[in-house]
Amino acid sequence: MTPVRVGVFGLLGSGNLGNDGSLEAVLGYLRTEHPEAVVGALCGGPEAVTARFGIPATRLHWNRGEYRTASRAGAIAAKGLGKLVDVFRTAAWVRRHDVVIVPGMGVLEATLPLRPWGFPYSLFLLCASGRLFGTPVALVGVGAAPIGNRPTRALVRWSARLAAYRSYRDAPSRDAMRAMGVDTARDTVHPDLAFALPTPPTSPPSGPPGTVCVGVMDFHGGNDDRARADEIYRRYLDGTTRFVHALVADGRPVRLLTGDECDAPVVAAILDAVDSPLVTVAETASLADLMKETAAADTVVATRYHNLICALKAGTPTLALSYAAKSDALMDRMGLGAYCHPAREVDADRLLEQFRELEKHSAELRRTLAERNEAAVQQLNDQFTALTTALFPTHDHTHVHREAP
CATH class of the missing domain: 3.40.50.2000 (Glycogen Phosphorylase B;)
Structure with missing residues (x-):
């Protein structure tokens, strides 16, 4: 059988440890439950992602100056051209994959400064390309929040609507998408993907107050x-x-x-x-x-x-x-x-x-915390089982993903 081609997408490898942790959790799931999968990334820091995770990665934006402020005419023109080129680059990347996963992250929120033509535009291109080519796009354990800016809200709403699968890292995220007009009847809530990562050994503090x-x-x-x-x-x-x-x-x-x-x-x-x-x-x-x-x-x-x-x-x-x-x-x-x-x-x-x-x-x-962490691991097992059922319907579902020791 031809190995399933899985793409992962997001601001990964760009210096944000939380984003990369979400990717690490999803890669752990794929390597455990779908070791035959061939995984590639479309991301913000492709060199860092390849060096750390050992998967091929493509730069998210054609324009290397995407996140620098453009004041000169040439820089502004490059940004505009980049938006057009990215339509075709994103579509071509999506078409090369059988499934695309957006691993966690606050991709449906604007709780930090965000411009609509930045990541919201990129996410919309991804989800629209997935719908166009029949490649399911899964928003897995993502964060969402009410958005005041109308263009940003519209791009986020349409991205969510075009996705084939959605789950959220908390109930307020699902509520926010429902309030934005997305049908969330089949969407689920699970703990953040980072709770699936290995836990370091711990011991209760003793002696005088410490660090x-x-x-x-x-x-x-x-x-x-x-x-x-x-x-x-x-x-x-x-x-x-x-x-x-x-x-x-x-x-x-x-x-x-x-x-x-x-x-x-x-x-x-x-x-x-x-x-x-x-x-x-x-x-x-x-x-x-x-x-x-x-x-x-x-x-x-x-x-x-x-x-x-x-x-x-x-x-x-x-x-x-x-x-x-x-x-x-x-x-x-x-x-x-x-x-x-x-x-x-x-x-x-x-x-x-x-x-x-x-x-x-x-x-x-x-x-x-010990009790809540144990519950979180089980809830993420349920998340990964549901993800396998939704994205890999021919796969043997008898395996159970567990937190690494």
């Missing part, structure tokens, strides 16, 4: 906050810095975490403001690295969504600096819904109070 991991983010608000983006960033940075300073004053070692290459300036600003040997920076290249860091900590306070997932999956009591409904939904799913703090209005004093309350209930929360 606190603080996950930071280059946060300027969402797509509707552009007018006050600088104000939001200053407030976030000031509040987070004051919180780190308070931890250091209590003698607590602080380990700074990031989740994207763009977070480096935030780390540098905190290090400059809090000049102490107690503050160190974790060097992380994957979600596995992040999980190891959070597993070794007593407590985690983090902003980025996948920093939260890594901490929760590691079973470490976690406080979320929440910037979107997805963070609140995740914390609630894992039994820590009371430990959220708004990232747009970080109040260092209030954050410190919540942190101390979190640590007071640390043992109880660790037990809760």
